[in-house]
Amino acid sequence: MRYNQCRDLRVSEVGVGCYSLAGVYGKKDLDEFARMVRRAYELGVTFFDTADAYGDAESILGKIVRDFRSDIYIATKVGVVSGASMDLSPARVKRACEESLARLGTDYIDLYQVHFDDPKTPVEDVVGALESLVASGKIRHYGVGHLPADKIARYAEVGRPLSVLMELSAATRDARAKLLPLCREHGMAAIAFSTTGRGILTGTIREGHVFPDGDIRQYDPLFQREQFRSALRVAGRVAEVGRRYGKTPAQTAIAWVLAQPAVVCALTGPSNVSHLEENVGGSGWRISNEDLASFEAFLSEEDARLDRERKEAVVGILSSPLPADPQAAFKDLVYAIDTAAVAGMCAEAQIVPVFEELLALQKAPGEQAAGKLDDIRRRLAAMVSGRP
Ligand SMILES: NC(=O)c1ccc[n+]([C@@H]2O[C@H](COP(=O)([O-])OP(=O)(O)OC[C@H]3O[C@@H](n4cnc5c(N)ncnc54)[C@H](OP(=O)(O)O)[C@@H]3O)[C@@H](O)[C@H]2O)c1
Known part of the structure; x- marks a missing residue:
């Protein structure tokens, strides 16, 4: 060690x-x-x-x-x-x-x-x-x-x-x-x-x-x-x-x-x-400098591809109706919120309260949750597209 x-x-x-x-x-x-x-x-x-x-x-x-x-x-x-x-x-x-x-x-x-x-x-x-x-x-x-x-x-x-x-x-x-x-x-x-x-x-x-x-x-x-x-x-x-x-x-x-x-x-x-x-x-x-450098080149290609694909995925989730199953809808919104923050699609400070709201819905009964989840989706869509 x-x-x-x-x-x-x-x-x-x-x-x-x-x-x-x-x-x-x-x-x-x-x-x-x-x-x-x-x-x-x-x-x-x-x-x-x-x-x-x-x-x-x-x-x-x-x-x-x-x-x-x-x-x-x-x-x-x-x-x-x-x-x-x-x-x-x-x-x-x-x-x-x-x-x-x-x-x-x-x-x-x-x-x-x-x-x-x-x-x-x-x-x-x-x-x-x-x-x-x-x-x-x-x-x-x-x-x-x-x-x-x-x-x-x-x-x-x-x-x-x-x-x-x-x-x-x-x-x-x-x-x-x-x-x-x-x-x-x-x-x-x-x-x-x-x-x-x-x-x-x-x-x-x-x-x-x-x-x-x-x-x-x-x-x-x-x-x-x-x-x-x-x-x-x-x-x-x-x-x-x-x-x-x-x-x-x-x-x-x-x-x-x-x-x-x-x-x-x-x-x-x-x-x-x-x-x-x-x-x-x-x-x-230690990994050699040469291997680190070629791994780095691979990672930059991966970064560019992932950045493009994950932004498309966030827009896709937020612009279409959520899945009918509240757990699947919850999972999609967690993905969209986290990814939007990490990919810089909206400010972290703006997104934190919405994330807290979402977490509180994880165990809410299905029908009550569905409407609230869709409301979160709409607000997130507005944030990501830069509207208030
Ligand atoms: N994750 C967080 O959000 C977080 C945040 C702040 C601080 N930390 C601190 O950082 C520590 C390390 O983070 P982490 O627990 O997420 O570390 P991690 O080692 O990346 O992930 C742990 C998971 O990887 C599996 N794993 C680890 N070594 C493995 C191996 N050699 N082969 C197969 N599976 C392996 C473990 O399985 P097994 O259980 O089967 O071994 C476990 O499911 C935490 O325990 C915590 O003290 C974590």
Whole structure:
């Protein structure tokens, strides 16, 4: 395992995350998860990521690492109250920190990350609360998570965030345009997550793959339509590069992330020992500059094709009636909203409240939902076409 020095933390370049304990990738075996975490420690992983919003993940991780707590770093997150509702008010940040400490069974958190944005709380107030947690020794450092680039820049101006957490894999590359340059400009560490592309770059997922109920990949735009087909083409190319080095697709996907400037840790979320052992092998070797360059040329063609195809798909979804089945309609709208934001078809700030409205409808009864979903479709169509 190789390590990167981030201030006083010696971070393993492959880190392990606990998001799967929230059930997002199907049901997991907790005993096997515990064996996986212990094996990660034996193999030199020092960085373990969790969140107060990942179900029981903090308590589970805290118990597993109790015997080697001081040898590792625990990163957790604050801000989510429930669903898409955020609260970063100073009182809430301080209370949430105490609660996380209790669940983790530890006296300090190595990295406390702002999970999502809370537009109601000024950045100065959030930073004030985080700095006072640093001063009291309850947290060693703080970082930021899924925030718009301008908000991250504001945190860097007002405070001293150690890191920026961002989704980054060969299948999900948008962070390279704004977030990595921002990290370099402000001297922040990039911590990449979903580095195996939520499994898609491991060679185990193919066209027609059926995910179990409750698995977010049933709705995740990366696993739908042209984005899925594009990701599978990327996965094929990743596997091809890996074969030249005798490495598996997952190892090659992780090595590619580690080759991106400013990335100090590639987080992956295996739930068993075998996947963990494989992923740790993403560290300790490098893809040559020549192979990186030819992969880059392939990715730019893929970017241009995907950009064109996904914009056409958004316009197609928003300009025709939604499917009669509310779940299928919901899935199409999630795809359209996420893609419109990522492809820059409308402003993120404009789209967030609509996304929250949509999420609230996921479990609404069919007939009630149908009218509301169609209303969301019309409003989105207006936003995308630039009308008020
Ligand atoms: N995903 C997010 O939205 C998010 C956001 C912020 C932070 N994070 C943090 O980043 C961590 C990593 O993200 P992630 O969990 O999305 O990572 P990931 O490794 O890209 O995705 C995890 C999925 O990939 C599968 N997988 C991983 N390695 C594999 C391998 N070698 N072979 C076959 N399948 C493999 C896992 O299957 P198995 O369960 O079968 O091993 C699981 O279904 C999270 O756990 C969390 O701590 C994530």
